Amino acid sequence: MPPSGFSVDRDDLHPSLFDFQRDLVHWALRRGRAAIFAGTGLGKTRMQTEWAMNVHRLTGGDVLMLAPLAVAAQTVREAAELGYEITMCRSQDDVRPGLNITNYEMLRHFEPVLFDGVVLDESSILKSFTGKIRTELIESFAFTPYRLACTATPAPNDYMEIGNHAEFLGVMSRSEMLSMFFVHDGGETQKWRLKGHAEDAFWKWVASWGVVLEKPSDLGYPDDGYILPPLNVQDVVIEVPGEPAKTLSQRQRARRETVAERIAACAEIVNATDRPFLVWCDLNVESEMLAAAIPGAVEVRGSDKPAHKEQAMLDFAVGKIRVLVTKPSIAGFGMNWQHCADMAFVGLSDSFEQVFQAIRRCYRFGQTQPVNVHMITSSREGATADNIKRKEADFRKMVAEMVQYTKDITSESIRRAERDVADYRPARPLIIPSWLRSEAS
Structure with missing residues (x-):
């Protein structure tokens, strides 16, 4: 995809940005549409x-930023630290000149054609939405000149997520991507694998519009201040009568039948400390019982009003709430909770990505303490910590391979000082038709 953006002087970007952040912003502006x-x-x-x-600043027009619930308010606060004002909006009527932000669910109340730029924050959650909303986003901003998608590193084998981003940015449709670089395996519609000869070409293509990094050194920058403390994932297995579950349905039944035991074990751990604590659950009954068993705990459920969800998550971030009880599907994306270094899973989702993202709310750059994660299960469910660690290791290995494929291309592109434009070298003199010439000429 040729660049469709504009160039700014790096020195004109906000001085508080680190070198790698400044270069990434410079690159994304030059691309015009980037991830x-x-x-x-x-x-x-x-x-x-x-x-x-x-x-x-360039267009004089408005920019709309879309974010998960509560992340929007967090973004407004962080922007204020840069000296920028972002207007929180619920509809087009709230939009003010400059930067505006809303939740993804509110998109239908806006007129996308009125914006010169759009930002998708935590854009990987689009795959959690219905196909209708994903399609709406792609179609709504198909003619928006400047588009940026920001999210954590994708699962390297989640090609649909990469395809969604390419389609949103107008690089290539997902179906075109699949037919060009992939082969379909058997009858399962989600089973696609890279063609043997296309792997290098595919990642080179991704690197032409997206940049992938897990840490600054992936692109040749120092990692000063970006070394994570230890992550301690511990199994807390409650012994209960019964045979270990062998199927998904048996495991789900075991969870329902051992709620009381797991709640008691979690409450004992959380109530033994006065530190901030984040408790993840999977069932509504778990959430209710946890809030009752842990003094001062605040529960955030899917059925709660958006205002309550948002306020509770923000209050936890600033320390007004010590213990927050919720689900990864509600608060597992986007929130920055580095003030908390202790969490427990009382019910586990079968989605590794949800567990991974939930842990990353606290275990992220900026965290200064070792992070302790308690995986509370019954003996009928089996130990989960080793499984999480194995999947984490597999994920890290795959991300490292993805970074390796793209780092040289993106590093060269990001550090390039000049704008990517084709030089015009005329092969013959310009001849102006007589009817265009003035009489004076």
């Missing part, structure tokens, strides 16, 4: 805000 796949805590909020502000 930043960056590890949690690398400052995507600051980068996307600086990008949006420069689009506004």
